[in-house]
Amino acid sequence: QKEVEQDPGPLSVPEGAIVSLNCTYSNSAFQYFMWYRQYSRKGPELLMYTYSSGNKEDGRFTAQVDKSSKYISLFIRDSQPSDSATYLCAMSATGANNLFFGTGTRLTVIP
Amino acid sequence: EAGVTQSPTHLIKTRGQQATLRCSPISGHTSVYWYQQALGLGLQFLLWYDEGEERNRGNFPPRFSGRQFPNYSSELNVNALELEDSALYLCASRSLAGVGNEQFFGPGTRLTVL
Numbered sequence: 001q002k003e004v005e006q007d008p009g010p011l012s013v014p015e016g017a018i019v020s021l022n023c024t025y026s027n028s029a030f031q032y033f034m035w036y037r038q039y040s041r042k043g044p045e046l047l048m049y050t051y052s053s054g055n056k057e058d059g060r061f062t063a064q065v066d067k068s069s070k071y072i073s074l075f076i077r078d079s080q081p082s083d084s085a086t087y088l089c090a091m092s093a094t095g096a097n098n099l100f101f102g103t104g105t106r107l108t109v110i111p
Numbered sequence: 112e113a114g115v116t117q118s119p120t121h122l123i124k125t126r127g128q129q130a131t132l133r134c135s136p137i138s139g140h141t142s143v144y145w146y147q148q149a150l151g152l153g154l155q156f157l158l159w160y161d162e163g164e165e166r167n168r169g170n171f172p173p174r175f176s177g178r179q180f181p182n183y184s185s186e187l188n189v190n191a192l193e194l195e196d197s198a199l200y201l202c203a204s205r206s207l208a209g210v211g212n213e214q215f216f217g218p219g220t221r222l223t224v225l
Binding site for chain 2: 006032034036041042043044045046049088090092097098099100101102103104
């Protein structure tokens, strides 16, 4: 079983839709949770960072962590064509430093 | 503030050769991480350097090695290249003075092994 599971998609939505992206994980030691956005042939860009459980909002983006279910989500409101990219979840345990990544979900927002 | 930089952008080698990839972290960041992003496999952790020392390595063979220089830049060496080493190699940096584990990535070096 992989440490982090992520639905690879692809996911295609119309402009303005609400997008929900999800990851599950198996290691209960994970405490730090991140979402990265990666455009084609570019490096991943850090979008959201959350420590432990709870919600965090930044503009159109909301990250949720449910440690009891080992489940994290990223919501994108009012999606734009410029949001079209691959979204990667990543996480690490307290005191550990290498990140464990999901395989990424490819999102296309259609104008 | 300049981000993480990597060179070269593209690298083409033949099987059995050696490849050297370079990374310069964000100013003030002392930790450098290397990841391999192969098609369909996601990002896999390779190596972590901090203050010139190797702190951790992922599940990769010893022909993947590297070092960190006094200015915190880093080099990844891949010896005896194999076809399956073809991938995007990403470098990330982090400031250990930070409270979390946010890592900031460079644009990557795309290695093609023929």
